[in-house]
Amino acid sequence: MAASVRKDNGRSGNLPTEANAFIGRGAELERIARLLDASRLVTLTGPGGVGKSRLALRAAHEALHRFPGGTWLVELSPLTDASLLPHAVMDALRRPGQTVRPLLDALADRLSGEPVLLVLDTCEHILVPCAQLVSELLARVPRLRVLTTSRQPLAVPGEHVLALDPLPVGPGAGEDGSAVALFTVRATAAVPSFRVTDANRPQIDAICARLDGIPLALELAAVRLRGMPLDRLLEGLDSRFDLLTARTAPRIARHRTLRTAIGWSHELCTPLERLLWARLSVFAGGWDLEAAEFVCHGGPLETERVLELLSWLTEKSIVIQEPDGAGMRFRMLDTLRAFGAQWLDGLGESGAVRRRHRDYYRWLARRGEAEWLGSAQRAWAERMCAEHANLRLALEECLADPEPACALELAGTLWFFWFACGYAEEGRTYLERALRHDDGTGPERVLALWAQRLITLDPDDLDAAEQVATAYTRLAAARGLPDAALHLPLNGASLAVRGESARSAILHAPSGQAPTGGGGAMFFRLTALAVQAYLLAAQGAFERVATVAGKLRAECDKCGELWMRAWGDYYLALARLGQGNATSAAYHARSALSAKWRVHDRLGTAAAVDLLSAVEAALGRPDRAAQLLGVSGRLWSDAGLPELGDAASTSFRSLHEQRLRKALGDAPCARLLAEGKDLTTDQAITLAHADEPPEGLW
Secondary structure (H helix, E strand, C coil): CCCCCEEECCEEECCCCCCCCCCCCHHHHHHHHHHHHHCCEEEEECCCCCCHHHHHHHHHHHCHHHCCCCEEEEECCCCCCHHHHHHHHHHHCCCCCCCCCCHHHHHHHHHCCCCEEEEEECCHHHHHHHHHHHHHHHHHCCCEEEEEECCCCCCCCCEEEEECCCCCCCCCCCCCCCHHHHHHHHHHHHCCCCCCCCCCHHHHHHHHHHCCCCHHHHHHHHHHHHCCCHHHHHHHHHHHHHHCECCCCCCCHHHCEHHHHHHHHHHCCCHHHHHHHHHHCCCCCCEEHHHHHHHHCECCECHHHHHHHHHHHHHCCCCEEEECCCCEEEECCHHHHHHHHHHHHHHCCHHHHHHHHHHHHHHHHHHHHHHCCCCCHHHHHHHHHHCHHHHHHHHHHHHHCCCCHHHHHHHHHCHHHHHHCCCHHHHHHHHHHHHHCCCCCCHHHHHHHHHHHHCCCCHHHHHHHHHCCHHHHHHHHHCCCCHHHHHHHHHHHHHHHCCCHHHHHHHCCCCCCCCCCCHHHHHHHHHHHHHHHHHHHHCCCHHHHHHHHHHHHHHHHHHCCCHHHHHHHHHHHHHHHHCCCHHHHHHHHHHHHHHHHHCCCHHHHHHHHHHHHHHHHHCCCHHHHHHHHHHHHHHHHHHCCCCCCCHHHHCHHHHHHHHHHHHHCHHHHHHHHHHHHHCCHHHHHHHHCCCCCCHHHC
16 A cells, blocks of 8 residues: 555654554564664564564554654665665655755754654665665664664664564464464455364464464465365465465565565575575474585585575574574574475485485484483484484485485484384384385394384284394394393393293393493493393382392493483382382482483383372372373373383273372362373473472482
């Protein structure tokens, strides 16, 4: 809509009337108001289509009463000649540009007097001239405030930058200002009969997620409902740049299509920035600098330039930079990633860059396996969980390779991730797919069979697992380990999970011979101790359980290992509880729980919460025990398992719940179980550590 000069109680300006209702962004509007109080220059940054222009216009409307000298909007996107910038500002102020005086002097005079807000929309394509003009005007006009929108900051002294994120999507998003709210309002305007129902809400959520909550994309998508049903719209988002076009000319020309909006950012990048953008599109879920350097270098793009170019893409709102505790990670919105992927296809580089991506994550998996049993274990757990989406991509690329050894090696090398970080079911699926493509006897297949055997914990799979037991012997030989080191923990555990603990204890009693070798030998030695503790606990031999658990903890302490040490704490807590020392049991159970959660071991976390529930009951706190039992029920379900062990331990939950119902009453117990089920694991850990006894008491 055309702008018009308005005067209302002494206030003037040229702000256009807003064409439709403004949805959400309440927190951002409040922040802009505060920033304009504290700073004379505020810049809204963000990727194309995120809503910078619309938010600036709404903020300017809300600020009208604060600027009696006027609130003026200067739309810079049509401006191609930077030398005409002062003329564009003067034209927006409705003052003729013909003057014998220097134009900057005339602008300063026009803006002087009462407080004035100048809104410069879309500065990125003439960034330096905008920065120079703003600096001059702020120096000459003391009561001037400037609000700019740009895909990168102006870098003017005193500038306050507000980076604008897409609208929130997913379960944590509020209803009023969410992506779903915007899509719903615009869809209803386009199709008055449109309604959100329980049946179509999942499709709406999926559309908003696929479009990253980008307001421009959501508005263009909503309009398409005039000509296609919701399910067809969702399917069509695979070709989002062709699908999402405006049917009528928008106020801002570059907002006519999603491709144009993103393409505007692309044109503002240098050739090397465009190349890096395209190559980064092979990542899923984010990446770190090391990965970007390995995957994206080549040709004109030298490894040493990747960090610099990443910084520039971050400045231009193409890449998002996020701290992750161990350093810095980067990511792109999926819409920007899809644009880069199209560009990469056009360059003819897609296959080569995907293979470099695959090879990097094969190398990363080997490093993680080699360093897993050591002081860096928690860091590796965090890193591999952060790289989960990229590991999946690499596995799919390996499975597409006609040479099966690639998939066998990667899926097998990731045994520590599948087994220790709670992804056993996913790991089993990848291993089965890789094994189906190869029936040879090579070392990669031996590794994959070993990993498959290791993560087979579901009793229904034990028959199949025992058929590949010979693979462990071959792996032990390949890695220089004695057969007994492998035979002890694995076949023993198999019988134990079947409920044949007594037979297992007889057939697979520890020989006392410690295996020798590298990290593999350490893993089997620790596993042997853990299984021995498990079998002894099943026999009620709590004194011997405590002794073996102590040995396990001591072995882990030698190398700084955390994950297996937590099993040592778990079995020591179980032993102390069996011996009647609930205070000591609570200390060790809490230690096990904290460690298991830190390394993302979902199965171990569930087992520790179960045990801690029993400990709380023994301490005379049945209410807390019931809440923790509710938590563990959800955790076991999330892990895809009932409970670990034989029939006796499988019946633990029902027997424990019966005792709690007797102590609390049916209704209170049911309420507490439900409360526990609704707790997040972080909240459960906080609950578990409440009233923790001092360390000296254990």
